[in-house]
Amino acid sequence: MPNPFYEIALIVVVAALGGAIAIRLRQPLIIAFVAIGILIGPSGFDRVSAREEMGLLAELGITLLLFVVGLKLDIQLIRHLGPVAVATGLAQMAVTFAGGVGLSLLMGAGVTAALYIGAALMFSSTVIIVKVLSDRREIDSLHGRIALGVLIVQDIAVVAIMAALGASKSDLADQIALPGWAGPAVILGCAILLGVLMRYVLPRVMHALARSSELMLLFAFAWGMFLATVGDAVGLSRELGAFLGGFSLASSGYREALSVRLTSLRDFLLLFFFVDLGARLSFQSPGRALAMAAVLSLFVLVGKPVLVMAVMGAMGYRRRTSFFAGSALAQISEFSLILVTLGIGIGHVDEQVMGVVTLVALFTITLSAYMITNSQRLFEILEEPLGAFERSTAPSVGADAADGSDVDPDVVVFGLGRLGGRLVKRLKDDGFEVYGVDFDPEAVAQAKRDGVHAVYGDAADAALFHLLPLEHARWVVSSVPDRDLNAAMIRVLHAEGFEGRIAVTAHTAHDAERLLELGAHEVLRPYADAALFAAAILASDLVSPKDATAQPGGS
Numbered sequence: 001m002p003n004p005f006y007e008i009a010l011i012v013v014v015a016a017l018g019g020a021i022a023i024r025l026r027q028p029l030i031i032a033f034v035a036i037g038i039l040i041g042p043s044g045f046d047r048v049s050a051r052e053e054m055g056l057l058a059e060l061g062i063t064l065l066l067f068v069v070g071l072k073l074d075i076q077l078i079r080h081l082g083p084v085a086v087a088t089g090l091a092q093m094a095v096t097f098a099g100g101v102g103l104s105l106l107m108g109a110g111v112t113a114a115l116y117i118g119a120a121l122m123f124s125s126t127v128i129i130v131k132v133l134s135d136r137r138e139i140d141s142l143h144g145r146i147a148l149g150v151l152i153v154q155d156i157a158v159v160a161i162m163a164a165l166g167a168s169k170s171d172l173a174d175q176i177a178l179p180g181w182a183g184p185a186v187i188l189g190c191a192i193l194l195g196v197l198m199r200y201v202l203p204r205v206m207h208a209l210a211r212s213s214e215l216m217l218l219f220a221f222a223w224g225m226f227l228a229t230v231g232d233a234v235g236l237s238r239e240l241g242a243f244l245g246g247f248s249l250a251s252s253g254y255r256e257a258l259s260v261r262l263t264s265l266r267d268f269l270l271l272f273f274f275v276d277l278g279a280r281l282s283f284q285s286p287g288r289a290l291a292m293a294a295v296l297s298l299f300v301l302v303g304k305p306v307l308v309m310a311v312m313g314a315m316g317y318r319r320r321t322s323f324f325a326g327s328a329l330a331q332i333s334e335f336s337l338i339l340v341t342l343g344i345g346i347g348h349v350d351e352q353v354m355g356v357v358t359l360v361a362l363f364t365i366t367l368s369a370y371m372i373t374n375s376q377r378l379f380e381i382l383e384e385p386l387g388a389f390e391r392s393t394a395p396s397v398g399a400d401a402a403d404g405s406d407v408d409p410d411v412v413v414f415g416l417g418r419l420g421g422r423l424v425k426r427l428k429d430d431g432f433e434v435y436g437v438d439f440d441p442e443a444v445a446q447a448k449r450d451g452v453h454a455v456y457g458d459a460a461d462a463a464l465f466h467l468l469p470l471e472h473a474r475w476v477v478s479s480v481p482d483r484d485l486n487a488a489m490i491r492v493l494h495a496e497g498f499e500g501r502i503a504v505t506a507h508t509a510h511d512a513e514r515l516l517e518l519g520a521h522e523v524l525r526p527y528a529d530a531a532l533f534a535a536a537i538l539a540s541d542l543v544s545p546k547d548a549t550a551q552p553g554g555s
Helices: 004-024 029-040 051-072 075-079 083-106 111-122 126-135 142-169 182-209 213-233 238-249 255-280 286-314 319-328 334-346 351-373 375-382 385-389 397-403 418-429 441-449 462-467 483-495 509-518 526-539 545-550
Strands: 411-414 434-438 453-456 475-478 501-505 522-524
Touching (some): 004 029, 004 051, 029 351, 051 142, 051 238, 051 255, 051 334, 083 111, 083 142, 111 142, 111 286, 126 142, 126 351, 142 319, 182 238, 255 351, 334 351, 351 375, 441 453, 483 501, 483 509
Parallel strands (some): 411 434, 411 475, 434 453
């Protein structure tokens, strides 16, 4: 009989090699792990015998994943979700669910299987989106913030669905031998108790344990495992218990430190979930499964972005923002696989449904990674037809410009986010006339409340520059670190005969060099500039080694 330790060690080594290949191909690690599972499972070489050990590690990975999700859902964060994220998230989930169910039924799936497939298609991958947007430095962009807001809405929804499914496994009142009315009463009592612990007990406990980061981390993990065990024991689900464990600590002030330290452990344990998932796949009708997965994948890759663009367009967002946000959400989630796994455990669906959903995950995650990476090129190709998703009554730059027609600004600033907003405020405080432009309606409204002349507009729209008061402006500044957008802006300004100076923002030296070649007079590099400024402050209070040795008595 093969040694389970040797087998798991071999899986880890093969997963590392497969992960290196995936990174080389610019693919998420999930793809490599599932593919390795398929290769070593019954659909491949059938070399897995340590199923119980792998299954246990997979369950720990799922539990930790839900704990970390709960840990990130701070009550204040939920309270400040923007209306666009809530509206887009709810509308996208509802229509995607209906479309997934309808397509599944048309292709011969049973009603229960169709419901699970529709639910699986609703969710997008937090792991994939955060990783790719972070690599592209777009996590703080408008479309990045909207996509993350939609993901939060989806996370709340998936936990609610898992809780409902977990409760359907068994009746709480029957398990603890109470009258039928007592089950909901017990749940309500537990919820009140958890609320009291969140408010008065857990923050104090975490503060006391914070002197030892290792002990604080151990307590947090133990608390999550305890609630997961309680949830499973009372007939709800360990996933819901783990989520509540994380959620109860999210407002303690230590959630970021815990989340960072638990993420690596979560990713390692999830490796076994995805490998185990691939190893368990067995297709009785591979042709039918592939055909069904192809149709559903096309629906996700095209349907989700279209739905997001339709909702955001109706709310007044420009086609560029809505296209980028929609493209980021064009895949299904690791939660989709967990949801179907839960359905198999309950007995609602069989392995064939898991096979179809896994194929959809492989197809959509693979292709969406390239869609996000090449979103600017895709937008340039599709820009004209995407105009259909812009509301004809969207905020008008022309109308706003007319309202401020008497403005003769010294500086026109594109982008009123963290960098641009502070730049505008500082210039205004120094007595300069500033004119702001942004395609985030909330940023424009905030700038106007601060007394700044601001209009709603997209720097990618060449027609916008005809409406701006550029005749006497001495500077046009872009605080948006998007090389392609800044390059297009420089070209348009030169074509319009702008005689002032142009400053743009870049994160890398390569981008800065390219933008200077195109005609920018200055390139702002926030991280590099901040480092130089910090070094100058420190250097002013330090004595260099040469100065020290030159002093009298120096050795």
